[in-house]
Amino acid sequence: MTKFTDITLPEPILRAAKDLNYEIPTPIQAEVIPWLLDNDRDLIALAQTGTGKTAAFGFPVLSQTDVTLNQVQSIILCPTRELCIQISKDLQSYAKYMPLIKITAIYGGAPIFRQKEALKAGVQIVVGTPGRVADMIRQDALHLNKVARLVLDEADEMLNMGFKDELFEIMSHIPEARQTLLFSATMPKEVVNLANTFMHEPHRISAGNENEGVANILHFFYKVQARDKYLALKRIADMNPRIYGIVFCRTRTETQEIADKLQHDGYNADALHGDLSQGQRELVMTRFRNKYVRLLIATDVAARGLDVDDLTHIINYQIPADPDVYIHRSGRTGRAGKNGISLSIVHTKELGALKAVEKRLGHPIVLTKVPGGREICEKQLFHFIDNVERTEVDHDQIDSFLPNVYKKLSWMTREELIQRFVSIEFNRFLQYYKDMKDLEQSPEPAPKKDKRSFSFSTFRLSIGHVNGLTKRELMRFINQLKVSRSIEIGQIDIMNEYSLIDLDSEYEDQLLKAFSRNKYKGIPVAAELSKPLKKGKAGFARNPNPGKPDGADRYSDRKGKKSFDRPVSPKEKRGFKGKPRRES
Numbered sequence: 275m276t277k278f279t280d281i282t283l284p285e286p287i288l289r290a291a292k293d294l295n296y297e298i299p300t301p302i303q304a305e306v307i308p309w310l311l312d313n314d315r316d317l318i319a320l321a322q323t324g325t326g327k328t329a330a331f332g333f334p335v336l337s338q339t340d341v342t343l344n345q346v347q348s349i350i351l352c353p354t355r356e357l358c359i360q361i362s363k364d365l366q367s368y369a370k371y372m373p374l375i376k377i378t379a380i381y382g383g384a385p386i387f388r389q390k391e392a393l394k395a396g397v398q399i400v401v402g403t404p405g406r407v408a409d410m411i412r413q414d415a416l417h418l419n420k421v422a423r424l425v426l427d428e429a430d431e432m433l434n435m436g437f438k439d440e441l442f443e444i445m446s447h448i449p450e451a452r453q454t455l456l457f458s459a460t461m462p463k464e465v466v467n468l469a470n471t472f473m474h475e476p477h478r479i480s481a482g483n484e485n486e487g488v489a490n491i492l493h494f495f496y497k498v499q500a501r502d503k504y505l506a507l508k509r510i511a512d513m514n515p516r517i518y519g520i521v522f523c524r525t526r527t528e529t530q531e532i533a534d535k536l537q538h539d540g541y542n543a544d545a546l547h548g549d550l551s552q553g554q555r556e557l558v559m560t561r562f563r564n565k566y567v568r569l570l571i572a573t574d575v576a577a578r579g580l581d582v583d584d585l586t587h588i589i590n591y592q593i594p595a596d597p598d599v600y601i602h603r604s605g606r607t608g609r610a611g612k613n614g615i616s617l618s619i620v621h622t623k624e625l626g627a628l629k630a631v632e633k634r635l636g637h638p639i640v641l642t643k644v645p646g647g648r649e650i651c652e653k654q655l656f657h658f659i660d661n662v663e664r665t666e667v668d669h670d671q672i673d674s675f676l677p678n679v680y681k682k683l684s685w686m687t688r689e690e691l692i693q694r695f696v697s698i699e700f701n702r703f704l705q706y707y708k709d710m711k712d713l714e715q716s717p718e719p720a721p722k723k724d725k726r727s728f729s730f731s732t733f734r735l736s737i738g739h740v741n742g743l744t745k746r747e748l749m750r751f752i753n754q755l756k757v758s759r760s761i762e763i764g765q766i767d768i769m770n771e772y773s774l775i776d777l778d779s780e781y782e783d784q785l786l787k788a789f790s791r792n793k794y795k796g797i798p799v800a801a802e803l804s805k806p807l808k809k810g811k812a813g814f815a816r817n818p819n820p821g822k823p824d825g826a827d828r829y830s831d832r833k834g835k836k837s838f839d840r841p842v843s844p845k846e847k848r849g850f851k852g853k854p855r856r857e858s
């Protein structure tokens with residue numbers, strides 16, 4: 275096996291690598307570093323995030339820098355501010371014993387004048403995001419006429435994020451005789467076009483198997499009804515008490531909604547998406563890195579800059595349409611020799627996309643059962659007991675209190691004591707899953723007053739994000755209409771300029787009247803009922819069967835305790851004669 279010491283790298287870099295505990299090059303490093311030290315041709319390297327590609331280009335870039343020249347000799351472009359900061363920090367740490375090397379990061383969302391000052395002072399290596407780099411060139415603050423090496427890191431993502439024009443503009447300022455290194459996790463045709471336009475007979479390296487990151491990852495999927503996805507997610511979290519993972523969602527709105535729901539339900543979860551300010555994003559990422567947040571709900575783009583090595587799970591809340599995106603997502607777990615799990619919560623309409631992923635992956639994704647309530651309770655209980663067993667007793671601190679505690683509890687037997695002590699921690703789960711079990715197990719659930727079967731109608735309201743509307747605000751607004759105290763609220767989708775909300779169809783007419791009479795923050799609200807979409811026609815109806823339960827999570831707030839449950843369909847009821855019904 276090659277070691278770094280077997281590669282003819284400058285001694286200061288080897289020393290820095292040793293400090294970082296880099297002893298054996300990762301597969302991409304083992305291929306790219308020696309090749310770059312001997313060749314000045316262009317290179318395309320297929321590598322996932324987290325495979326060690328920063329050092330793969332970083333070591334050669336550093337070793338080929340002429341420290342006597344105070345001019346930009348290498349420029350590294352990457353898609354996000356976080357990645358930009360990360361790469362520049364990594365390069366600084368590799369250059370720890372190279373005091374004459376000057377590296378600077380230039381990215382948007384930070385004062386431009388400081389970055390200009392840094393450039394003015396003279397740097398040899400620039401790491402930048404395309405928008406800010408192009409800006410600096412236009413302002414004559416950055417000169418690239420001496421650049422010998424251009425690195426495009428996460429090229430696919432830069433194009434995905436719409437940086438094509440900036441990339442073309444920047445490249446037109448770099449001498450043609452440069453060496454271009456393109457690193458990408460995937461090779462969609464946009465990246466191929468970019469390579470064809472700007473690179474000359476590139477050499478190709480793929481880090482061993484392109485799916486390297488997937489080798490020690492187990493892939494499972496759960497088949498559930500669309501309306502049960504959130505429920506399944508909660509069960510996954512409950513079944514894995516030490517979970518530390520990213521839940522990938524498609525849209526910013528959905529990302530925020532799921533994070534809100536999870537937080538509300540008591541999970542250490544948070545959202546990461548493009549609608550957050552830079553400060554908010556940094557806070558979320560720090561909390562996630564520190565593992566205070568155990569589940570990060572994120573869009574693909576927002577999660578790009580996040581470099582975390584020890585994720586236990588990747589959860590696909592939907593199967594992405596592009597199989598490469600799935601591969602990239604799952605490559606975020608199972609790193610550094612650890613095992614990882616990639617889970618997908620899939621409903622029938624997504625099975626086609628799942629097949630495409632399996633094909634791309636080259637092996638099947640295993641269908642598995644959403645954990646049942648009893649199973650989860652057992653798991654949580656043993657997790658708790660494990661913790662008790664592992665807890666070290668600090669005798670110095672507590673011994674003086676114990677005699678009184680023993681005295682106070684002396685009337686209880688050992689069993690009674692354990693029962694109470696377990697209940698303190700565990701009642702939340704038992705309570706929640708006890709309710710779930712009732713919902714599933716009763717063959718013909720007696721219609722309780724507050725658990726009747728509901729029909730929802732979807733209302734389209736003329737207020738949305740632009741009016742500052744949030745889900746919570748909308749629920750408050752519905753309550754203020756005073757149509758009925760027991761009105762049931764189903765799925766809510768807040769769009770930019772309008773919103774869709776499922777409300778108990780029993781009150782359809784009263785609600786329409788109430789909407790026309792009431793204003794939201796002084797704004798008149800136009801409300802109409804959603805109609806089923808005709809094939810091929812645009813419209814806003816999202817429930818193909820208005821008037822019937824559409825599977826929306828019911829979001830109810832009774833006695834101050836929020837819960838999610840759903841109407842039981844007659845089919846489900848039938849499927850549950852005597853024996854436990856599978857949930858999915």
Ligand code: AMP
Binds near residue numbers: 296323
């Ligand atoms: P990267 O893909 O460059 O972001 O690297 C992913 C992670 O792997 C980072 O935490 C690096 O510090 C670490 N890393 C990179 N190369 C090596 C190596 N040869 N040995 C050990 N860790 C490494």
